[in-house]
Amino acid sequence: MSKILITGAGGGLGTSLRKSVASWADSVRLSDVTDITDCAPNEEFVACPLGDKDAVQALVDGVDGIVHLGGMSIEDTFETILDSNLRGTYHIFEAARKAGKPRIMFASSNHAIGFHTRDTELNGDSPFRPDSLYGLSKCYGELLARYYYDKFGVESVSVRIGSCFPEPVDRRMLATWLSPTDFDSMIQAIFSAPRTGAAMIYGVSDNLETWWNNDHARFLGWKPRD
Numbered sequence: 001m002s003k004i005l006i007t008g009a010g011g012g013l014g015t016s017l018r019k020s021v022a023s024w025a026d027s028v029r030l031s032d033v034t035d036i037t038d039c040a041p042n043e044e045f046v047a048c049p050l051g052d053k054d055a056v057q058a059l060v061d062g063v064d065g066i067v068h069l070g071g072m073s074i075e076d077t078f079e080t081i082l083d084s085n086l087r088g089t090y091h092i093f094e095a096a097r098k099a100g101k102p103r104i105m106f107a108s109s110n111h112a113i114g115f116h117t118r119d120t121e122l123n124g125d126s127p128f129r130p131d132s133l134y135g136l137s138k139c140y141g142e143l144l145a146r147y148y149y150d151k152f153g154v155e156s157v158s159v160r161i162g163s164c165f166p167e168p169v170d171r172r173m174l175a176t177w178l179s180p181t182d183f184d185s186m187i188q189a190i191f192s193a194p195r196t197g198a199a200m201i202y203g204v205s206d207n208l209e210t211w212w213n214n215d216h217a218r219f220l221g222w223k224p225r226d
């Protein structure tokens, strides 16, 4: 895999992930609305607001894979979510369709299924139960991924990320924790798999208390180690 784009590269996940991606990709295009000034020799920075369709097209042109982390990462007003998450994610998929169909990793969220109760084991067939406008925007992104594969053949993996931080800080986060190291290996697996279709995987480490079952996504070859 030669050139990988990371949107939201200046955020928490992007900042930790980019070191790993730069170690296996030939080159990495980092993007955000805030400047990144510490690029490694095989990294470049391109500022891009995701709500700007033409700018997103230029951003996506020439890449072989996209890690789409950019957008509003917590609950906010509808207008903010509309621009960053709904328009922005649409722009990414539409640009990919026009630019040779690079595979897309879409950062979905546990908030897409946040109104299931914890005594329900969730798997690849569990229905959406968004718990916020933010969670609803992640359901939309996953459905965009499904549509762009079924209609246009754009491959993707939507990752319902639990809590990806250096360490869990409370019991809920212990059950939903995705270690940064496991996130790194998951991203590499997503771009190494021979094919993905429009897959969905729960972004969670091997936690004793998890209620998310990833058996349906074993074909990706990803095994959490933490």
Ligand code: NAI
Residues within 6 Å of the ligand: 007, 008, 009, 010, 011, 012, 013, 014, 031, 032, 033, 034, 048, 049, 050, 051, 068, 069, 070, 071, 072, 073, 074, 083, 084, 088, 107, 108, 109, 110, 160, 161, 162, 163, 164, 165
């Ligand atoms: P973050 O908030 O630290 O980073 C998001 C980045 O997106 C920021 O750098 C921000 O400047 C950029 N961004 C926001 N709106 C934008 C726009 N309109 N145009 C261009 N860039 C824009 O979030 P974090 O924690 O790094 O999460 C990354 C992704 O993963 C997000 O999509 C989030 O929803 C998702 N996620 C993260 C989880 C976690 O545990 N960190 C849990 C579940 C989902």
